[in-house]
Amino acid sequence: MPELPEVETTRRMLEPRLLGKIVRDVVHSDDSRYRNTVAMLGKQILKLERRGKYLILRLDDGLDVIVHLKMTGGFRLPTETHFLEVPRFERLRLVLHDSEVSYVDSRRFGFWEVLPTNQWAHIKALSEMGPEPLEAGFLLKPFQVAMAKVSKVKPALLSQKPVAGVGNIYADESLWLAKIHPEAKQLSAVAAKRLHSAIIEVMGKAVAAGGSTLSDNSYQQPDGATGYFQFEHQAYDRAGMPCSRCGAPIEKYFLAGRGTHFCPDCQKR
Template identity: 50%
Template sequence: MPELPEVETTRRKIEPLLRGRVIERVIHDAPHRYRDTHLAEGRRVQGLSRRGKYLLLQLAAADAAEGDPHDLELIVHLGMTGGFRLEEGRHTRVTLTTDSGALHFDDPRRFGKMAVVRPGEYGGMPTLTAMGPEPLSDDFVESDFVKAAAGCGAVKPWLLSQKPVSGVGNIYADESLWLARIHPAQTRLEPAEARRLYQAVREVMGAAVEAGGSSLGDGLGNYRQHDGESGAFQHAHHAYGRGGQPCDRCGTTIEKIVLGQRGTHFCPQCQRLRSR
């Protein structure tokens, strides 16, 4: 599933194609999955932002000047396999036609979603409503994170909840915990552990954004950009997807377990589970 680095890379890549353009038509055949998208028609894209794993397109009247207040937002969640393409394909689910061309939303597994809402009215999107701070922003405060981590359950599912910090998914949770030397099932982090994890999340997410995210394998759901370019951070993975391979830090074999119904990779030597 695309996580914050992949979604942020998507935002950066498609913003020049959409910013300032008028959406003329939104074509799809699944109104239950792409809600109220007709309301975007005839509106100008004032900007593109991101919140966690969500893209937010700010929409204003077509005759509004850039910078004028917007009255609607088009919310996009890429799901497991969603992404934008320049050309229509066999897995195209939505086509955004603008006054300068078309952009196609491909989604082989059909878990992606869109909705047009009033700004900030995210009542039908509980994850977006309750999302924690952005990991690379000033709102992500170390002391707050340390305090919350002192009472957390198993730390990896806690990270994946999006409440302590937004945008961290399976890949970047494993990578952050490896860097911080914390077992993914550890509970009630000590202050020193929580501080290491705070710094690790910021470091991993920053590096992954700069690398354009992670592209894994060549299968149906392989993440890539609208121009076909893949991410590069997969070449820097130390834990995720490396079960059975030696740890880059100590040489111990990386193990894979299931935790919170998610495949989880860690080094049993570097990331020991201490007494809870």
């Protein structure tokens, strides 16, 4: 699933192609998954924002378009002014006054919803989301308070409530960097501080690297390039390989249904 670094990379690449453009058409055949897109017609795209793993297009006339890429959603840009062919797994095409942008999603879990500005209360994942890790609002103290109460740290991070945008890959990487076991409970203030710093460091580096493209190749940048952060993974997808800190083999097991990677020597319970 695209996490913060992949969604932010997508946002940065789409932004110059979308800002100021007028929506001429939104072509798709699934009104239940891409809801109320008719309201976008004739509107101008004023901003392209990201919140956690969500993209938010701000349109004029007080409308927001919420896009969640879920497992395999992504965007593809034309190389010139028009597509020469339809990208594989295209589900929706955004027709602008001078160009087109394609939305692809092989597994079709992603969704779009057009709403009045900031009327997100019914999307609990958005309305209850914690602070952005790469913004000044990610304060240490409230994070320490939240971490002091956790029963298992990794599932708590994945809930998006202590901090936004951390999914399975970046939870494993941040916990490895902070030397904290995925099932650690009631973190000390010192451990929570290490984790806070680790999340900021991992997310910053992953955004700079354009995110992570895994072996399934489902995530690509909108221009078709891969991300590069997979080459910097220290724990995720490295089961059996030596920990770069201590040499012990990285272990993998399932925690709350998610493949979880950690160093048994550096990340003791």
